Amino acid sequence: MDYLSVNQQGWDRRVQTHVTSDFYDVAGFLKGNSSLQEIELAHLNVVGKSLLHLQCHFGLDTLSWARLGADVTGVDLSPAAITQARKLADQADLKAEFICSDIYSVPETVKAEFELVFTSYGAIVWLPDLDKWAQVIANKLVAGGQFYMVEFHPAQAIFEGYSYFHQDAPDVEDEVTYTENASDDTNTFMSWSHSLSDVINALIKAGLEINSFDEFAFSPYNCFEGLTEETVAVELPLATEQRKRYFIEQKGQRLPLTYAISATKKA
Numbered sequence: 001m002d003y004l005s006v007n008q009q010g011w012d013r014r015v016q017t018h019v020t021s022d023f024y025d026v027a028g029f030l031k032g033n034s035s036l037q038e039i040e041l042a043h044l045n046v047v048g049k050s051l052l053h054l055q056c057h058f059g060l061d062t063l064s065w066a067r068l069g070a071d072v073t074g075v076d077l078s079p080a081a082i083t084q085a086r087k088l089a090d091q092a093d094l095k096a097e098f099i100c101s102d103i104y105s106v107p108e109t110v111k112a113e114f115e116l117v118f119t120s121y122g123a124i125v126w127l128p129d130l131d132k133w134a135q136v137i138a139n140k141l142v143a144g145g146q147f148y149m150v151e152f153h154p155a156q157a158i159f160e161g162y163s164y165f166h167q168d169a170p171d172v173e174d175e176v177t178y179t180e181n182a183s184d185d186t187n188t189f190m191s192w193s194h195s196l197s198d199v200i201n202a203l204i205k206a207g208l209e210i211n212s213f214d215e216f217a218f219s220p221y222n223c224f225e226g227l228t229e230e231t232v233a234v235e236l237p238l239a240t241e242q243r244k245r246y247f248i249e250q251k252g253q254r255l256p257l258t259y260a261i262s263a264t265k266k267a
């Protein structure tokens, strides 16, 4: 089975459901809301920077960075997602370039180099080889450019029955999607676990210098089973905002649910 065709078809079929979901809240975005979460908002200043968003889905986060002053390019495997991203850019009257491409082909399909490369929440599990992924990031950054990623924590996935450590053979599953408006229809997906050391070592091997590594006991998304919700006041660069955080406890202790890495391409 060719994982790219399988996953492309699965993501293509999810797009329309996602665009009409409360989870993604496209109507709110078109009224001016940002889809970005507190972790990345607190860390990144994108004003005036060229930004490449890898695995951008249908472009909500990419376009939210554009609203904050970045010159954005989004890349995704799914033609349906890219079509929707372009439509959304027109609707929101935001300048953005969206390119349909497998991430490993980005050195050929995306011509420019960028000051910032960004990827987030639920991206790297779709990739079989993190060394290749990190080389793509290094290839697309200007010297001195910054890579920032925020992802779901692989320790949490253990409790859902996934391996913590990488295995060559993918997990092949028929899944319903994660938005609240999902039907019972399933699509097949192929995914891979990546331990934290695999992520960090891939970036180091590609020539990036790690500047920070953070782990969080919460997910900003309500997308796992057994989550409890808290609303907290968070100081963000532009304002203090009420933000929802979702937690999971095991034997009375909170699990790590997300992590973030900031790295620089050596000049």
Ligand SMILES: C[S@@+](CC[C@H](N)C(=O)[O-])C[C@H]1O[C@@H](n2cnc3c(N)ncnc32)[C@H](O)[C@@H]1O
Binding pocket: 007, 008, 011, 055, 056, 057, 058, 059, 060, 061, 075, 076, 077, 078, 081, 101, 102, 103, 104, 120, 121, 122, 123, 126, 127
């Ligand atoms: C969970 S979504 C991205 C999450 C993003 N934070 C969001 O919710 O908007 C994962 C995306 O990765 C894309 N994708 C999966 N495999 C890919 C690949 N090999 N190359 C490029 N994009 C890929 C999918 O099409 C999908 O849009």
